[in-house]
Amino acid sequence: MSDVFDIFLLEAVLNGLLLGGLLALLSLGLNLIFGVIDVVWICYAELIMCGMYCVYYLHVQYHWPLLLAMLAAIGVVAFLGYILHQFVIRPVLSAEPINQLLVTGGVLFFLQAAATLVFGIEFRNLGVALPSVHFGEMSFSGARLVAFATALGGVVAIYLLLTRTYLGTAIRAISQDRSIMPLMGVDPAKIFAITSALGGGLAGLAACLLVLQYDVHPAIGLSFGPITFLICVLGGLGNMFGGFIAAFIFAQFIAVGGFFFAVEWGYVIAFIFFIAVMFWRPRGIFSK
Amino acid sequence: MMGNYPVHLAILVLLWGYIYTSWSIMGRLGLVSFGHGAFMGIGAYTVVMLWNNFGLSPWLGALAALALSAAVAVVIGYPCFRFRIVGHYFALVTLALSEVARLVITAARDTTGGSLGATPVTALNEGRSVAFGALQFSPKWIWLVIVVLVWLGGLWVWRQVDRSMARLALQAISEEEEAAASIGIHVTRAKLRITIVSALMTCVGGILYAQYQLYVNPDTVSGIAISLQMVFGVIAGGMFVMLGPTVGAAFTLLLAEGLRLAFGNRYPALDTTIYGVMLVLFIIYMPKGILGAALDVFKRRPT
Numbered sequence: 336m337s338d339v340f341d342i343f344l345l346e347a348v349l350n351g352l353l354l355g356g357l358l359a360l361l362s363l364g365l366n367l368i369f370g371v372i373d374v375v376w377i378c379y380a381e382l383i384m385c386g387m388y389c390v391y392y393l394h395v396q397y398h399w400p401l402l403l404a405m406l407a408a409i410g411v412v413a414f415l416g417y418i419l420h421q422f423v424i425r426p427v428l429s430a431e432p433i434n435q436l437l438v439t440g441g442v443l444f445f446l447q448a449a450a451t452l453v454f455g456i457e458f459r460n461l462g463v464a465l466p467s468v469h470f471g472e473m474s475f476s477g478a479r480l481v482a483f484a485t486a487l488g489g490v491v492a493i494y495l496l497l498t499r500t501y502l503g504t505a506i507r508a509i510s511q512d513r514s515i516m517p518l519m520g521v522d523p524a525k526i527f528a529i530t531s532a533l534g535g536g537l538a539g540l541a542a543c544l545l546v547l548q549y550d551v552h553p554a555i556g557l558s559f560g561p562i563t564f565l566i567c568v569l570g571g572l573g574n575m576f577g578g579f580i581a582a583f584i585f586a587q588f589i590a591v592g593g594f595f596f597a598v599e600w601g602y603v604i605a606f607i608f609f610i611a612v613m614f615w616r617p618r619g620i621f622s623k
Numbered sequence: 624m625m626g627n628y629p630v631h632l633a634i635l636v637l638l639w640g641y642i643y644t645s646w647s648i649m650g651r652l653g654l655v656s657f658g659h660g661a662f663m664g665i666g667a668y669t670v671v672m673l674w675n676n677f678g679l680s681p682w683l684g685a686l687a688a689l690a691l692s693a694a695v696a697v698v699i700g701y702p703c704f705r706f707r708i709v710g711h712y713f714a715l716v717t718l719a720l721s722e723v724a725r726l727v728i729t730a731a732r733d734t735t736g737g738s739l740g741a742t743p744v745t746a747l748n749e750g751r752s753v754a755f756g757a758l759q760f761s762p763k764w765i766w767l768v769i770v771v772l773v774w775l776g777g778l779w780v781w782r783q784v785d786r787s788m789a790r791l792a793l794q795a796i797s798e799e800e801e802a803a804a805s806i807g808i809h810v811t812r813a814k815l816r817i818t819i820v821s822a823l824m825t826c827v828g829g830i831l832y833a834q835y836q837l838y839v840n841p842d843t844v845s846g847i848a849i850s851l852q853m854v855f856g857v858i859a860g861g862m863f864v865m866l867g868p869t870v871g872a873a874f875t876l877l878l879a880e881g882l883r884l885a886f887g888n889r890y891p892a893l894d895t896t897i898y899g900v901m902l903v904l905f906i907i908y909m910p911k912g913i914l915g916a917a918l919d920v921f922k923r924r925p926t
Binding site (some may be wrong): 374423426427430432433434436437439440441442443444445446447449451452456485553557560561564565568572596598599600602603606607609610613614617618 | 650653655676699702703706707708710712714715716717720723726727729766841846847848851854855858890891893894895896898899900902903905906907910924
């Protein structure tokens with residue numbers, strides 16, 4: 336009896352690991368934006384929702400090949416990120432920080448309502464089922480494995496971009512000192528716009544992976560938006576490495592907590608853990 | 624029946640106006656909380672659950688709900704203020720709080736009914752239209768009287784806070800926390816007091832909302848959605864003037880009802896779509912909100 340118990344627990348832990356990869360990707364874009372532009376996009380999960388609808392409509396309604404639809408979705412959401420920055424964030428860049436947070440909250444309302452208006456409240460399923468993978472007595476969803484691998488790939492790609500390219504160096508420099516870099520010939524406005532598009536593109540990539548696992552509906556952002564913010568804060572806002580580790584910690588709480596109790600309790604435990612850590616390290620676990 | 628509709632709207636405007644006012648008492652002093660859904664949820668669910676499961680009168684249930692809200696406010700508020708968690712971080716910590724409240728209510732579905740919500744056991748059988756002990760009334764005018772009184776009470780608290788030394792202290796804190804501390808303001812205590820007041824008032828709002836609607840649901844009385852609704856209602860109306868939150872509540876409700884009357888149910892969520900665009904425009908171009916901007920225009924024109 337206890338053997339069976341252990342193997343299911345192991346399955347939960349491994350599934351938590353897979354979920355962690357996905358959450359790490361979700362938090363990556365948000366952390367990039369915060370680290371460079373110093374703004375929290377509260378509507379980040381709603382951008383992902385837009386990407387999910389994009390994949391769904393292109394693939395199901397217009398019969399585009401899935402991969403092409405996904406690439407298009409990444410492009411669309413990257414463009415949305417750029418638009419969001421130019422028309423919403425830029426006018427409030429010099430306002431109080433809390434206004435920058437609130438203005439993207441307004442965008443959250445707008446995107447959620449506009450999606451209801453345009454797409455209706457039905458849950459829409461992509462209808463693509465990846466086979467699940469069996470390993471001994473354990474089984475894992477194929478979509479989750481793909482998501483995990485892609486998420487890790489995305490994290491590595493962003494890391495290389497930031498450390499190995501001229502653009503990446505400029506982005507890192509701006510995030511360290513906004514006032515000096517213009518003197519060195521880096522145009523902050525341009526870097527901000529590129530970073531926003533990059534953050535949007537990451538949201539689009541996350542959308543492609545999520546749409547394989549979940550039905551899309553207008554309120555879906557509310558179900559994983561909060562957890563994405565909390566992961567970023569837990570790892571230290573703007574600290575991409577911290578966010579990466581925090582994603583795996585959170586995912587274990589959810590997976591293992593959900594294994595012993597109901598799924599909601601997994602989230603409750605994770606959130607309470609988050610609040611407790613905040614009191615111990617208000618700037619995230621990895622702050623100095 | 625038609626006569627009841629305007630009364631119903633008035634009750635909702637005043638009730639939400641009161642709840643938004645409760646939020647604004649701390650929001651205007653730089654404490655932007657995304658956690659007030661938790662206090663509303665505690666108010667609504669504690670009272671309904673105690674009544675349904677133990678037959679405890681909502682009047683006593685309210686005391687339990689208020690005590691619980693105050694306790695939660697202290698448990699979250701004290702460490703936040705003690706460790707100087709401000710701005711973004713405060714908003715996101717409190718956001719976690721409102722999600723915890725929603726998820727706990729949803730997860731305890733054996734007792735609470737989960738995401739299907741719950742209905743208080745009715746005390747209004749056999750032609751009884753008023754059950755004072757159960758805080759259930761079917762005539763709408765009784766509710767109108769109650770919410771007018773509570774709303775006036777909320778405005779009174781707002782004014783007391785506005786005129787107090789504590790307000791000046793907190794304003795100093797919100798502008799320059801270190802400097803305020805250096806001139807002898809006890810930052811943690813000042814913030815904690817205002818947080819408890821605001822939490823208790825929001826809790827009362829939750830209780831009244833549940834008893835008036837005779838239905839509670841974790842998604843409509845707690846969680847991030849309802850917290851954001853409060854924040855944006857206040858921003859739309861005007862954060863820094865006494866009647867701003869009420870104007871915000873009236874504006875959002877009338878926008879929704881007006882569009883519903885004009886288009887029927889052909890365009891669901893049209894109101895929130897327009898509202899979302901207006902919020903973005905408000906925050907960029909009119910950060911003082913509708914009433915704040917209107918008063919500015921009024922003041923600029925010499926009479």
